[in-house]
Amino acid sequence: NAGVMQNPRHLVRRRGQEARLRCSPMKGHSHVYWYRQLPEEGLKFMVYLQKENIIDESGMPKERFSAEFPKEGPSILRIQQVVRGDSAAYFCASSPGTTRDEQYFGPGTRLTVT
Amino acid sequence: GENVEQHPSTLSVQEGDSAVIKCTYSDSASNYFPWYKQELGKRPQLIIDIRSNVGEKKDQRIAVTLNKTAKHFSLHITETQPEDSAVYFCAPQGYSTLTFGKGTMLLVSP
Numbered sequence: 001n002a003g004v005m006q007n008p009r010h011l012v013r014r015r016g017q018e019a020r021l022r023c024s025p026m027k028g029h030s031h032v033y034w035y036r037q038l039p040e041e042g043l044k045f046m047v048y049l050q051k052e053n054i055i056d057e058s059g060m061p062k063e064r065f066s067a068e069f070p071k072e073g074p075s076i077l078r079i080q081q082v083v084r085g086d087s088a089a090y091f092c093a094s095s096p097g098t099t100r101d102e103q104y105f106g107p108g109t110r111l112t113v114t
Numbered sequence: 115g116e117n118v119e120q121h122p123s124t125l126s127v128q129e130g131d132s133a134v135i136k137c138t139y140s141d142s143a144s145n146y147f148p149w150y151k152q153e154l155g156k157r158p159q160l161i162i163d164i165r166s167n168v169g170e171k172k173d174q175r176i177a178v179t180l181n182k183t184a185k186h187f188s189l190h191i192t193e194t195q196p197e198d199s200a201v202y203f204c205a206p207q208g209y210s211t212l213t214f215g216k217g218t219m220l221l222v223s224p
Contacts, residue, residue, distance in 0.1 A: 033211065042203055042214035043158065056211060091157060093212075102148065103212060105157040 002027065004094050004106035005074075012112045019079040019086070021109045025094030032075040033103060034067060037089045049075060082113045116141040116208055120215035127194050128223055135218045137204030138186040146207040147180055147187045152217075153200045161202075162189070194222045 005024040013019050025032050031050055035043040045059040049069040060067065064082075069075040079086055089110050093103035117140040127133050137147075148163035164171045164178045164187065171178050175194075180187040187206075191198055199222045205212035 035212075035214075042216045043205075043212075045211045045213065048211055059211075102160055102163065104160065105150075107157050 004029075004092060004104055006090075006092055006106035006109050008109060009107060010110050010112070012114060013082050014114055015083060016081050019082050019111055021077040021079075021090050021092075021111070022074040023077070023092035023094075023106055024074040025092075026096075026104055029094035029096050029104075031095045031097065032069050033093045033095070034075075034077050035091045035093065037091060037108075039088075043091060046077070079111075082111075084113050087111055087113045116144065116206060116213040118204065118206060118213050118215045120204055120218050122218060123216065124219045124221070126221045126223065129194060129196060131194055131222075133189075133191045133194055133198070133220055133222075135189045135202055135204070135220070136186055137188065137206070137215055139204075139206040139213070140185065141206070141208050141213075142185065144206040144208050147178065148205050148207070148212070149178060149189045150203045150205060150214075151200045152203065158203060191220075194220075196222050196224050198222050 007022050033048050034046040037043045047060045047067045048056040064080045066078045089108045091108045093105045095103045119138045121136050145166040150158035151161045152158045162176050162178050164180050175192045177190040201217045201219050203217050204215045
């Protein structure tokens with residue numbers, strides 16, 4: 001029973017390039033959440049998605065960031081024109097339902113912008 | 115939005131001692147209160163959680179207590195072991211998202 005999968009685990013991008021982070025939820029889970037963690041800080045919520053729907057993107061920066069969870073395939077967090085401040089660990093989590101359900105985290109993608 | 119505070123930010127104990135970490139929150143609508151453990155470079159792992167209709171929950175050496183009136187909940191670890199050393203986060207849940215505290219670094223010395 002595979003857990004939440006994320007790839008790549010490490011990603012290096014130069015300033016101005018695009019970063020694409022992928023997340024496959026646990027089997028049977030249809031809700032995906034993305035969080036960002038800066039060094040020595042807690043996780044900050046970015047976006048909550050269900051299949052083909054963005055439910056809550058209140059934590060997502062207004063520019064350069066977008067997320068999707070298509071009918072088929074993994075959820076993708078896309079960062080355009082990356083800057084050094086985007087360097088962080090990006091975690092996704094999945095849950096089987098909406099409120100009051102445990103969220104299980106993937107191993108994270110560590111993005112480094114040079 | 116939810117305001118979450120954790121105390122202390124760091125906690126050093128001797129092996130075998132107890133450790134208590136407290137989390138206060140602001141959103142009275144929060145009804146789910148998990149604690150996550152994160153080791154260096156690893157994912158956050160859910161270690162215990164409690165829902166608003168329960169005051170206390172225990173799982174072996176770990177317990178969580180909830181005071182919904184005062185809007186705080188606490189993580190209790192008894193008989194600490196070196197492998198308990200990690201950063202612990204509370205993350206009360208409102209409508210759909212977890213709001214993480216800044217974390218408590220627990221160091222258990224042998």
